Amino acid sequence: YLHYYTNYGIKEVLNINSGTILLGYMMHRLGVDIKFKISVFVGIDNPYYIMWTLMTARLFSRKDGSTSLVGFNLSNSVNNETILQAHAIRKQLGLEKQVRFEHHITETYKSIVPQPYNRRDELIQLAKKVPNISAKHEGGEPEIESTREHPSDIFDYFLAKKDILENGLMDTLMGNYLDKHHSVNQTARALIKAGINVVAAQNLH
Template sequence: MDVINQVLIKPDLRAVNDLLNVVAKYGTPEEINEKAQQAVELSKLLRRVEQTRPDYFTDLLWLKDQAKAGAFISIADYRRQVLGENVDRQTFTDELAVTLEISACQYFPWVIAIAKRAIAQRSLMPGRFIQVRKMKEQEMDGDLPAIAAAIEIIGASFVVTLDTKGTDGSNLHLGGPETITGYFRGVGQPNEHALQWLDEYLYYYTHYGIRQVLNLNPGTVLLGYLLYRLGIDVEFKISVFMGNDNPYSALWTLLGAQLFAREDGSTPLVGFNWSNSVDNEMIEITAQFRKELGLENLVRFEHHITETWKSIVRQPYNRRKRLAIRRRGTVCSHSSVTSGNSDSS
């Protein structure tokens, strides 16, 4: 620990100084967090949407009214709807609850469509949304603040994919994500791209209050740890693109989370998406040291159950039979369904 600290606080260490220079563009950690808290206020998001997309603004007012009126089914009522009178004889292990994650929700109207369907069919709303659309594009057309506002209204969590990623052309040797996604090691963010990712992250954090992003490179994972240790309240989810496919790669990542945790034990790593090649036993093995490191209730394990036909994996890809709790602390998940410390059942 002493050696690591001596390196990180060395005044002429270029890697750390470059990080601090990017952070300084947005202010002190306290100022950065304050900007993010103001940006994510629902009233401010709604005002932005009203100015850019009045049609979306109307939809958001409808969604807000539905949530306020209790139009969405509760967990208790949903359980009774599925199980009938048997629900009173059931014991539910809420600490192992799974979260339905929609991956990916690319456009704001999709959120409204999901909400209308959930109300009509008395089905559960997703507790988590992932977006993989170009950030600048959705910022320009007003989709980004609309989705951020919708997520605030329904109380879900939201993860975006930044434009600075290994599939953005920065890795000249990558023929396409289909060549490696979910099977081999990460896509790569060479040279200065890690700092560009950091800069982009802080921009959307301070301008829209976007807290959670996908993270897919060991370098940007470390940058996320260091940001959090500096006092900036960011969070990230490790993407399938990082290619964690065995307990030892997972141990390395979780050791880093523990090493750079704050004094209260918290970490910015809130989601951990596995390589598509892993099996349930590997996740169980990893769950053991996740618990020993004190991260079981902090880091959610996520795993693809189904995948789209395009680019990602060979088809058919359907692992619904693996969606089973075999031992305490392990759930194979994600079509997306996630396990661990859940946002919602």
């Protein structure tokens, strides 16, 4: 982090294990202006884990109350009740505005969770009660994905640009990317129709 911070001005990173999460809290407390999110791969999947995560953020917060934790991705195994309980904990710790819940509405069609996977209807109910929650879309609509010759695949995220170009995959992956945008727009329309305010995220994973 310090290398990319000092050379490129990168201030926000995605953390994937408990050690670097703890280090992120400590660096912030020591005066390094780091911000981070916690990846879905960490597996935050129950209110006890969420309580530990938020308590540690509060424990290592600065005197002004700021924390380096800006959000965390919830595991695909959570449900609305899990998130409602997490919201109560976040509110009690005074982190409602600082820490965003990142909820996956769709996932890549292959290599991560069983399909069809679409949690839009759950989100509509949840967003009426829980503020500062994002709707993440890693895949397109399942009924569209199932028709693609190359549906979205989580392993594609880790392809090197060289391999993408050598195998002529750029147009295919662009199609997968645009399917996600279509899904995002479907969710935005549904939220607005339900009377829920939407803010379009910029420059965020």
